[in-house]
Amino acid sequence: MKINSLPFINLRRKPIRTSALIVIALVMSAAAFGGQILIKSLQRGLDSLEQRLGADIIVLPEGAEKKVDLQNLLLQGTPGYFYMDKSVTDKLTGINGIEKLSAQYFLVSANAECCTVQVQIIGFDEESDFTVKPWLKEVYDGRLQKNEIIVGAGLSTRVGHTLSLYGVECRAVGKLEKTGTGLDTAVYATNETVKGLINASAKQGIAVLSKQSPENVVSSVYIKADKGADIDELTSKINRALDGAQAVRTRSMMTDTAKRLNVLSKSITALTAAVWVLAAVIMLTAFYNSANERKREFAVLRTIGFSRNSLSRIVLLESVITAGAGALAGVILTGLLCFEFISAIGKKTAMPLLMPSAGVTIVYGAAVIGIVLLAGAAASALSAYRLTHIDTGKILREGC
Amino acid sequence: MIITAKSISVTFYKKKHAVKAFEKVSISFEKGELTLITGRSGSGKTTLINALAGFIPANEGQILYDGQDISRLDDKALSGLRCKSIGFIPQGQSALANLTVLQNILLPSALAGQSNIAYAEQLLAAVGLERLANAYPDELSGGELRRLAAARALINSPSVIFADEPTNDLDEENSAIVLNILKEQAQSGAAVIIVTHDSAAFKYADRIFHMDGGRLIGNDNEYENTLCRPLVS
Structure with a gap:
């Protein structure tokens, strides 16, 4: 003992x-x-979220917040979509104080089409994007081709397999790390792919756009202000210049x-x-x-x-x-x-x-x-x- | 080891009232002697041996172990002295409920940094508890518990053994077992001090003192042991 x-x-x-x-x-x-x-x-x-947002200002259709909860859509990836006229992008190009801008398309998969949950489809422009690509690069360093997608960590689709969206077989070329948000069930593709999916939805009788062609619309425009620019002032300037669209400072969303x-x-x-x-x-x-x-x-x-x-x-x-x-x-x-x-x-x-x-x-x-x-x-x-x-x-x- | 108490007194305070347990007691205990301290309940016997073992500080006087004043020892030194040189059999049930009989006996030996299992088994046999080595105290009778306490007090072969009413509640046979063991320890050279009112213990004693109203009759200084011998006969 x-x-x-x-x-x-x-x-x-x-x-x-x-x-x-x-x-x-x-x-x-x-x-x-x-x-x-x-x-x-x-x-x-x-x-x-802050890292992934990467933009100072987001331009959205006026009244978009009535259609979806903007904060949830943009920060959490809660499925939703809205569109505005593409001419907004041209108007923004003429405004001083903007360093970069890039348009995105949002779309939602049809119910019970491919997955157990509705999937948020985010389209970005391969040429101008500065918000999505920097972190997509962690899993896929190439250039996304038409009908190629990068899937969130929450989706069961594996790299090399396909995901059927509105009847279009989209091939997963990368899978993202977990974020802990609804973005884990999002799918990223080029604008061209999303436009194709919008057309495919119309063929299936699920018209997400009533009259316009997807070629003439965008969902949002992400803006990076010039270094040293007063972002609040730039936001106001954009709001004054645009009709039918609104500029929102991203930090205000984050602050909330x-x-x-x-x-x-x-x-x-x-x-x-x-x-x-x-x-x-x-x-x-x-x-x-x-x-x-x-x-x-x-x-x-x-x-x-x-x-x-x-x-x-x-x-x-x-x-x-x-x-x-x-x-x-x-x-x-x-x-x-x-x-x-x-x-x-x-x-x-x-x-x-x-x-x-x-x-x-x-x-x-x-x-x-x-x-x-x-x-x-x-x-x-x-x-x-x-x-x-x-x-x-x-x-x-x-x-x- | 020689224990000398020089004119020691112990006073308690109960609700701010001073109660003298005993006063100016002087006594010595020699190696190889079995000393009995008898007296009625409340006469101060238990308090005296608690003071001699250093559990109760004396309000005045000195207690010397081989000439060393125990009031000057710090807790570690006094505990070390108790562990290695003093065997104490407290009044009543003193077995540690969480330990088996064998573990209870081995505990002082483990505390001293030894593991004297062979001697523990010898002691178990001597007190008739060998079959209960792995039993827990709640499985033992009162007599068995007293014998266990005696065996535990002896495991480190102490030079001083204090026993407070070691035969209390024991039948004649169990009393004899415990007293014989204590007598053997005295014969082996230990100073054995027993507090008891059991007259069966008298025949084992080399010296007998009597406590009455806080005074030790047969007090070495006052009576030079002259009162002890008649009590034995």
Whole structure:
């Protein structure tokens, strides 16, 4: 028998108390780790969106927000479409302060046509695009040909396979990394391909355009302002110059989403704090009660020759073992749940959720385990003090 | 080891009222002697041996172990002294519920950095608990628990053994087992100090003291042991 095994023996012989303490630590770590992962996923999702948007101003048809939720469409990839006259692009070319501009086409796959969910089809111009290509390049460095597509991570279509859209077989040449948003179920193609799909939809009797030809329309124009240009002023200038279209500053969309994320982050932090306060009170009570029950046991240990330090070590080791086991289980369980359900949560809450990288997740997990261990040690410190400063003589004399 | 108590007093405070447990007790314990301290309940016997073992600080006087004042020892040194040199059999049930009988006996040995399993098994056999080595204390009778406490106190072959009512609640046969073991320890050179009101223990004693109202009759300084011998006969 070794003295260091005493805390383990004590814990094993009190399975209910030990399990309860482990569960408390598990709840604490799950709340802290889950909360942190959720907050970081929101931040990462937002960063990813910002990176992908890449434009300062977006020009859309007037009233487009009445047809679809612009923010959801542009930031989250929630399926939707709208069109405006192509002449908008020509008008924009004459406005000073614009460095780059590129038109895009939006289309939505027919219901239950190819996939279990509606797919957002985004068409971009191979020549002028500066918003989509930079990150598409990560998975496909070539030039997209007609009826070639790059698919989001959420679609089951594999590279080299085809996806049928309005009866047109489109070949996937690349697959994107996960973004945690509806863009994971989007398909990217050239404007030519999308125009072809719009025509194909008309042939199938699903007319997305009533009278116009797809050659004469665009869905949106992405604008990169000149360096040093006042973007608000440029937005106003564009709005004054255009008829039937509106310019929206992208940061205003992001700010709105960022505000929502900020509120959510604060709510998660508050909830985590509440769980911690409750768990800490329960843990303190458990250790306090345990200290009362164990006075005689510790008095006997003093008669055997245990010093105050060695008794403190027993109490602290017991708390570290229970807190450590609970924290580890909490982190692993929450990590698995997050990994499995974070995309679903993102879709359900319309929030851009993107899990932090494995390295960052491990660092957070380790930090949470460390904090729970400290909390457990702190909660047991009072008990350790009480048990190591018991009046051995009095307890032995009075038998209590 | 020689223990000398020089004019020690212990006073408790119960709800701010001072209660004197005993006053100006002077006594010495020599190697190889079995000393009995008898007296009625509440006479201060238990408090005296708790003070002698360093669990209760004396308000005045000195307790010397081989000339070393234990009040000057820090907790680590005093705990080390208890672990290696003192065997203590507390009053009542003192088995550690989470440990088996064998683990209970081995614990002081493990604390001293040893693992004297062979001697633990010898002690188990000596107290008649060899069949219960792997049982837990809640499976033992009162008599078995007292014998377990005695065996645990002896595992490190201490030079001083304190036993507080070691035969309390034991039948004649179990009492004899425990007292014989303690007597053997004294004969092997340990100083054995037993607090008891069990008259069956008298025949094992080399010296007998009596406590009454916080005073030790037979106090070395006052009576030079003259009152001890008649009590034995």
